[in-house]
Amino acid sequence: MTSLHNCPAPAKLNLFLHVVGRRSDGYHLLQSVFQLIDRADRLHFDLREDERIVRTTDVPGVPEEQDLIVRALKRLASEYARRHGHNPPGISVAVEKVLPMGGGLGGGSSDAATALMAANCLWQAGFTSDELMAVGLPLGADIPFFLFGQTAFAQGVGEALAPVAGPDCWYVVIEPGVAVPTPAIFGAPDLTRDTKGVTISDFSRHLENRRDLSGFGKNDLQAVAIRMFAPVAEALEWLGRYGDARMTGSGACVFCAFSSESEADQVLADVPGAWSAWKAKALDSHPMKSLLQNQRVVE
Structure with missing residues (x-):
C-alpha cells in the first residue's frame, strides 16, 4: 500500500x-x-x-x-x-x-x-x-x-x-468569526483555576438521569473568552435561546445539543447570516x- x-x-x-x-x-x-x-x-x-x-x-x-x-x-x-x-x-x-x-x-x-x-x-x-x-x-x-x-x-x-458514554445527540455549532488564541485565555488573571473536581460517575449519573448536559458543569474558559471577544458572547447569547449553549475548548466556537436532527435543522435555519453555522452528529x-x-x- x-x-x-x-x-x-x-x-x-x-x-x-x-x-x-x-x-x-x-x-x-x-x-x-x-x-x-x-x-x-x-x-x-x-x-x-x-x-x-x-x-x-x-x-x-x-x-x-x-x-x-x-x-x-x-x-x-x-x-x-x-x-x-x-x-x-x-x-x-x-x-x-x-x-x-x-x-x-x-x-x-x-x-x-x-x-x-x-x-x-x-x-x-x-x-x-x-x-x-x-x-x-x-x-x-x-x-x-x-x-x-x-x-x-x-x-x-x-x-x-x-x-x-456520552450523549447520543445532534449539535448545532456556530463559528463566531474570530480566532481565539489559547495562551491568552489561559494566561488571563481572572481565569478560575480552583473549580471543584468531579468524577466519571458524577457525569455518567447526571447523563443517565437527565439525558443531556443541562445543569452539569461549565466551561471555565468561557467567562474569559466572552470578556475578551464580543462575537463569542453574542453567539452564546443567541444560541442560548434554544438550550444549554456552551463554548468548546478555549473558543471561539459555541454549541448546543439537540435530541434529533430535525430540531437541529430548525435552529440552524434561524442562525443569523453573519455567522457560519452547521450541524454535526455525536460519534462513538x-x-x-x-x-x-x-x-x-x-x-
Whole structure:
C-alpha cells in the first residue's frame, strides 16, 4: 500500500471544561469530557520515493514547518528509525481544511493524530495507540484524545483519559468569526483555576438521569473568552435561546445539543447570516479506526 486518501480528522467538543489547579511548570490541570463529532478535515497521504515529509497544500496562516501534521510525522519518523534501524519512506500530505483555526474544535491536533495513524499504517511501523499518544503529546495535549478515539473523561493536562458514554445527540455549532488564541485565555488573571473536581460517575449519573448536559458543569474558559471577544458572547447569547449553549475548548466556537436532527435543522435555519453555522452528529468512535480496519481486510 502506497497511499491513504480521504482520511477523516474529526472535530471534538468539550462537553464541560473545568480548571481544577495549576502545576508548578505553569500547565493547568483540567477535567473535561471530550466527544468526537462528524465534522472533519480530510487528509490524503502518498508515500514518496525519497525520505522527505512534504505538505502539498497551502494552509493559510500555518507555515509548513510549524504545521502539527508535519511535526508529528517527523517525530514518528525519528521513532521509526530508532526502532527499525533505518528511515521510513517520505510522505506527501494534502489537507482539505474544514475546521476553523482558533475555534476550540481541536482541528490541528486532530489532523496530527490522523497523520500519525495513517503513517503508522503506510509504514507498517507497528506502533501501538499508547506509543502514538506518547509521540503526539509533546506537540499538543489534545492529540492523545484523538488517538484514544472515543468519548473520554480527561484529566491532568488533558492526557489522562478514560472511556465514558456520552450523549447520543445532534449539535448545532456556530463559528463566531474570530480566532481565539489559547495562551491568552489561559494566561488571563481572572481565569478560575480552583473549580471543584468531579468524577466519571458524577457525569455518567447526571447523563443517565437527565439525558443531556443541562445543569452539569461549565466551561471555565468561557467567562474569559466572552470578556475578551464580543462575537463569542453574542453567539452564546443567541444560541442560548434554544438550550444549554456552551463554548468548546478555549473558543471561539459555541454549541448546543439537540435530541434529533430535525430540531437541529430548525435552529440552524434561524442562525443569523453573519455567522457560519452547521450541524454535526455525536460519534462513538474515531472514523479512522474503521477506515484502517477495512484497509487491513482489503489487504
